[in-house]
Amino acid sequence: MTAVGKALVVDDSSVNRLLLVRRLEALGLEVMQAENGVLALELLAANPGAVDVVLLDVLMPELDGYETLAAMKADQSTRHIPVLIVSGVEELDSVVRCIELGASDYLTKPINASILAARINASLAAKRLHDVEVESFERQTALNRTIERQKQELSRFLSPQIAALISSPEGEQLLAGHRREVTVAFCDLRGFTHFAEQAGPEEVMTLLSEYHRLMGEAITEQEGTLEHFAGDGVMVFFNDPIPQEDHVERAVRMAVAMRDRFVELASAWRQRGYELGFGVGIAVGDATLGRIGFEGRHDYGAIGNVTILASRLSSQAQAGQILLSPRAQTMLQGLIESESVGELTLKGLTRPVLASNVVGLR
């Protein structure tokens, strides 16, 4: 028969110990014994996690029941073990003190077999419940750590907003696809293709990494959702997945910050003989947003005329220009200084577009 649990009997009287051990063994328990508190604590320390219930006498040499109990309750590894105080009928005062110190229950001598069985079963049940709780807590903690690590990894590859979206309760619904008004900003470099042809691969990677860091900072400041980096091309949208009332403004502030900061980078590269210019296209409109791609490789993307318009405006922008679609320009009235650049004929669009350039923020 496998033991239903392991008990530790702590009593200085060998007669009492013998009888108690016998009674506990009859209940199916495996029993360890100690004749005083010091030996009991040593046994507990030597067998971590092994003892399910302690039967503790109060009056003992070396270390008495109170001190033993207090030491057990002060130790993280033993505090949860149920302790039954074994005492004489005249010692109810000490029982009260022991219960206050954290003992689970008590037994009076001479021990009645049925009461012993009932108290032991209650203690073992409490201990099992505690063990299950500890186990489930540990499992949950491990799971949380894994999820947290995955989120961190995810946010290194994805925009923080998208990483957060994926692990949010409404994530699945938003990923499945929804329609919303967004502001899309497209940025790229003038002269990049020429530069990439001339420069060595290390130089290209160095420039891109400096440029991406600069872009990344400005995107983060305005809480834009980075859709992708494609070489020198960067697409950012606003108002999704996190709604932003001032999405057009945010896009412009981001673009202006990028343009300002790019000046320094451009002059550093000019000294190395490379002429690079920075241009942006910004458009506002409805897009379908959600998971695009195929099983095994999905992106969170925005699909719609607004994306195409922003991309075409970006292609038309000259170095240093931030071109706005007419709608974006209207929405920003009073907030920016802008100048018209006239009607532009954009690839793939049937009608010419009246675009304007952002001179600065007001």
Add this chain to the structure above:
Amino acid sequence: MPEPDLPVVDERILAELMASTGDDIGFVRELIQTYLADTPLQFDGMSEAVEADDAAALVRPAHTLKSSSETVGAMRLSSIARELEMAGRSGSLDATARTGLDAARAEWLAAAGALDAFLKRRPAE
């Protein structure tokens, strides 16, 4: 002094012990023999305490003797041991502690004899 109507050894308690261990005379014998071997140690402790007039030191051996005697049915000895324990807890020992200890010794001899007789009446396991 023990109450006069208490038995030296209450055979009902021994019978209960037998019954509750499934008539395991081997175990009851071991228990009684442990008691017989252990009790002199408690007497040593009590004697030292009384000699040294150390009330606190009397409590534990008297307490142990009280409860182990009760376990094997030595009710008179248990009762005297209880009085000695209380004398120890009171904090000061007077002449009654010494007479109590002498009475306990006398009861101990009687109880040991009765327990021995009990074991002899039982067939060996």
